Amino acid sequence: MFKNRVWALLAMAIFVFTTGCKDESKSINTAANAKQAVETVIDSIIEPKVEQPVLKSLEDVADSTFVRLSDYSDGFAYDLRYATDNNFLKEQVYDCGECYTRAKTVKALLKANEEFNKHGVKIKFYDCYRPNSVQYKMWKIVPNPQYVANPVKGSIHNKGGAVDITLVTLEGEELNMPSDFDFFGKRAYHDNFDLPQDILDNRKLLKETMEKHGFWSTRTEWWHYNLQGASHDPIANFKWDCE
Template sequence: MFIVFRAVVLVTLTLLGSCQLSDPKQASGQIGFVVLIPGSTVQTEVRYFSSENFVGEVIDGYQAPVIYLTREAYAALREVLFEAETLGFGVKVFDAYRPQQAVDHFVRWAEDLSDIRMKSQYYPEVEKQHLFRDGYIASRSGHSRGSTLDLTLFDLETGEELDMGTAWDFFDLSSWSDSEAVSVEQQSNRALLKALMTRHGFRPLREEWWHFTLENEPYPETYFNFPVR
């Protein structure tokens, strides 16, 4: 079983300066992205196109509940799916390409210390004023380069996600991939996800068990800003 994809309109972006991002309408080069289509071995749950995320509202730049990623990341993910299926698992993707405007939204939210409506669910042990200091929020994200994914595994027979010990986007030390604050079974599940991803060319992030970046990402210095729609 393999995942089906369709081409997105080719989007072309260019950097106007070291700290500026162009609008897609002003594009001067061409970059191909694909849309990840859910199927029997792959699920998507785009929480940034909902209020079910750490901000508590739809995030700027997410105009539809779809997943974009570079063709190269798609090809590597497809190999992950092939192997995962032989083990009885599928993959659920929460996020991949993330527009810079979404990252800017996160920054504005983090600077508003009065907005803590989602604290109990997503960052109960972290004070909001420390989100920048502790690295949970930053002005740039690897997701904006198009080859980073946030994902987990699910059981193909039951459809249930594997228990990873914390939820996705949970701001806490227990979300570190090698945390011993979670059970042995949960550590094993994280190790399985990490093994599958690294065998097929992805690099893990130690602070987030769900976060993986394609080692040979095609646009390592480019932070895109076109919307997900």
């Protein structure tokens, strides 16, 4: 586009110049020479660079700022269920799947994932920050506080301090866990030990590692973790752009 504009301006100058020549042969030669000169100039033009925004180091980002997790690590896996209809609502409630949380939550998640990597696994996300408007949409579909937090009070997901997660191998294979995500029953409870040993071991690894890095679990959902202190943060309602 930039070169095209330059060529148009120079071509106009050639036309004005050559039409002013009385001798036709001189005009043709002048035009040819001018055209060659213009092409040489255009080829030497360096188009202006479009600078891409540079992400700040996470250490320079305020803890309360919302950031996209994938901008700071490619070491996680994602299955963001609410951007699909594969969830207990049976309805897509996100326009597209992205994992945003507050910067302080990301910092803790990165440290936890480093430790998981030592065991040959990594975190896979089912849900991260959730806009409060989506919480209202979920409440309209399932107005039951046993399953969906009342949007007036808000969920810690709405505050950027909660994540729903599981573990997968570094190659992406899911570890056996007590149940599927958003299974509402005793099988998903942390105090249910009537499970195969490998499942108990996997749940224990997830729970103990997350708690070590500042998260706490909820008794009835093995996948849900809240960052310590996040309940004091304000409810947010920004929506991310879908590319």
